[in-house]
Amino acid sequence: MSDTVSFFRAWMSNPLRVASIVPSGQALAEGITREIGFDQAPVIELGPGTGVFTRQLMENGVPEDRLVLIEYGANFATLLRNRFPKSTVLQADAAAALSQQFKVGKAGAVVSGLPILSMPTRQAFAILDGAFRNLRPGGAFYQFTYSLRCPVSRYVLDQLDLKAQRISWVLANVPPAQIYRFTKRRPRSAEQV
Numbered sequence: 001m002s003d004t005v006s007f008f009r010a011w012m013s014n015p016l017r018v019a020s021i022v023p024s025g026q027a028l029a030e031g032i033t034r035e036i037g038f039d040q041a042p043v044i045e046l047g048p049g050t051g052v053f054t055r056q057l058m059e060n061g062v063p064e065d066r067l068v069l070i071e072y073g074a075n076f077a078t079l080l081r082n083r084f085p086k087s088t089v090l091q092a093d094a095a096a097a098l099s100q101q102f103k104v105g106k107a108g109a110v111v112s113g114l115p116i117l118s119m120p121t122r123q124a125f126a127i128l129d130g131a132f133r134n135l136r137p138g139g140a141f142y143q144f145t146y147s148l149r150c151p152v153s154r155y156v157l158d159q160l161d162l163k164a165q166r167i168s169w170v171l172a173n174v175p176p177a178q179i180y181r182f183t184k185r186r187p188r189s190a191e192q193v
């Protein structure tokens, strides 16, 4: 089955969770991963779907066995295990999965394809909080959005002491998307890490 068909089927069965009828395009995959390569490994990806960003991360030099892929959809998780057998694929809710520490160690980057804008504040908070607990100092969280505004509320940013920067507009995607990078406003001290 083609990725477009499996994506459309997944969207039909849960439009809110899948949030798009087609996988992201190559321009968005290149944009959201452009600051990530070997030095950022291990890398955590949230909501990889069919693995468009995963493939690009590997293309950028992130070793497959240093990727943690967290995907709620069972069919997508099976497809990811077949496609990226050396990666760690967790079929789980991102907030729950991020409450643990991963064997591969602290990540240099988290890449998210989650529909975070439409999530309740408590869920968005848990995802970002868990992500930053799994990131090493200086690590960054990357998120795309189809919205014109920042996909994370001011409340969540302030509670977690995060800075949001829009790093790119990808007009070549359908629909066009913006890419945000979230980082800690102040570097964490050793005992907070």
Ligand SMILES: C[S@@+](CC[C@H](N)C(=O)[O-])C[C@H]1O[C@@H](n2cnc3c(N)ncnc32)[C@H](O)[C@@H]1O
Residues within 6 Å of the ligand: 017, 018, 019, 020, 022, 023, 024, 046, 047, 048, 049, 050, 051, 052, 053, 070, 071, 072, 073, 076, 092, 093, 094, 095, 112, 113, 114, 115
């Ligand atoms: C908009 S799609 C993005 C897929 C892929 N990253 C892309 O850009 O083509 C959202 C993905 O997030 C997954 N997802 C949604 N909510 C989730 C959650 N709470 N935990 C883990 N995955 C989730 C969906 O199953 C879907 O694969």
